[in-house]
Amino acid sequence: MIVYFNGEFVPRAAVSISPDDRGFLLGDGVYEVIRSYNGRLFALEAHLKRLEYSLQQTRIERPAGVDFGGVAEELIRVNGLQDADALVYLQVTRGVAPRKHAFPPDTPPTVYAFAAPFEPPREKWRSGVKVILVPDIRWLRCDVKSISLLPNVLANQQAKENDAYEAVFVRNGVVTEGSHTNFCAVFDGRLFTHPKSPYILPGITRDVVLDLCRNLNIPVEEYPILEKELPDADELMVTGTTTEIMPVVQVNGWTVGDGQPGPVTRKLQRAFDALTKRKAGLA
Incomplete structure (x- = not known):
């Protein structure tokens, strides 16, 4: 499986999440799940709008230069899911910093995303x-x-x-x-x-x-x-x-x-x- 991690498309086994990531330590992050039908992402704009809302409400910095829609589409493509039922998971955390409750200064967010086959119920x-x-x-x-x-x-x-x-x-x-x-x-x-x-x-x-x-x-x-x-x-x-x-x-x-x-x-x-x-x- 090829996933997206902090600006790169890499094999999932190559991803290394820091033990100091605030998502891991504090649950300090937001996410979205998007369905793909026959390689077409359903209601993509609505999902991305909700992701932006979650980022704003939690005051997590929007990752610079990340096109979430483009990431989702590329994950479908590189994993060969163009003709399948699939889902895309997008997650953004407040990033890596020593564990404290208050926001860490000058800390870039962590972005992780993957696409996987989905079996409808x-x-x-x-x-x-x-x-x-x-x-x-x-x-x-x-x-x-x-x-x-x-x-x-x-x-x-x-x-x-x-x-x-x-x-x-x-x-x-x-x-x-x-x-x-x-x-x-x-x-x-x-x-x-x-x-x-x-x-x-x-x-x-x-x-x-x-x-x-x-x-x-x-x-x-x-x-x-x-x-x-x-x-x-x-x-x-x-x-x-x-x-x-x-x-x-x-x-x-x-x-x-x-x-x-x-x-x-x-x-x-x-x-x-x-x-x-x-x-x-x-x-």
Whole structure:
């Protein structure tokens, strides 16, 4: 595998991360994950805009002269992923310096990126998945895509131990999002999702789904979903870059609707699939 590290495309085995890197010591960094369909990066500009936002919010210096989009495209090319399903991971940390909490002066950021094949969860898209509800113990800047993901890791491990696909966070009785997804519910044909705020990541797939809803005349409400209202939902789904649109058919021990992916979810899945095929030149 060829990766990108601080201005160079090199074999992954040649990369040497300093033990003093603030990403390693303090989780002081941000990242993005971008899907590639048939060698075409999906929603690239939206991902790069969110990366810039994360850098600004964390006050990490933007790496000088780095074209993140060009890096992502070159990683797809040099790893022979032009005709494959793949993902690109981009990470920027505050750089290498002695371990102190305050920002180190005159320290260039560390940039690391890779591309890898990706196997879409097609069977789960067809059948739907189980999720569990967990308390949202994360910090209050979930709108920043930080590499500090310990609460998400613990929640996702809890999901795995309960044979669930995802852990969905609940804060003060309100459903916010999943450990690596956004969350939507359908009530009487109307799609609800948590409004953008510091409590959730502004998901790229979430935005695409809301645009598809408008094109398909599916009413949308960006409004908090109460945990106590979930059993009354007709359909539930989680969305994300690697998740796309995933039907949720079970929450903890109870069944969503009739236990099958619902018509709104199916309509959105078809529309999303058609969109990615068009963007990839496959339709």
